[in-house]
Amino acid sequence: MDAQQVFTFGQQALLMLLMVAAPILIVVLVVGVVISVLQAATQINEATLSFVPKILAAVATLALAGPWMITQLVEYLRRMLLAIPGAVG
Incomplete structure (x- = not known):
């Protein structure tokens, strides 16, 4: 492997x-x-007001895009594992 x-x-x-x-x-x-x-428009500075929607958005995105993400990662891992014999030999 070079x-x-x-x-x-x-x-x-x-x-x-x-x-x-x-x-x-x-x-x-x-x-x-x-x-x-x-928050800037209403001058409400509550930490949970920004934290909870971000967590909910991240979970919703993970639920929607999760299968695609797993498929991409599995395909990448498959390509890398199949490339090992060519890289070593």
């Missing part, structure tokens, strides 16, 4: 990480911004 293959595997792993984490991160970011704007 350095180019190691960098390629690392790059693919980081891309997979970003692709799988993106839906939850984007939804939580949007919910956080909306709640922050509402």
Whole structure:
């Protein structure tokens, strides 16, 4: 296994990480911004007001995008395991 293959595997792993984490991160970011704007407009500074909607949004996103995320991770792992003989030999 040469350095180019190691960098390629690392790059693919980081891309997979970003692709799988993106839906939850984007939804939580949007919910956080909306709640922050509402808090600024109403001048209500309650910590649970921003925490609970983010958790609910993350759980809902995980419920909706979870099967896709698991499928992507399983396919990536399958590709990596099938690439081991070619990388070693």
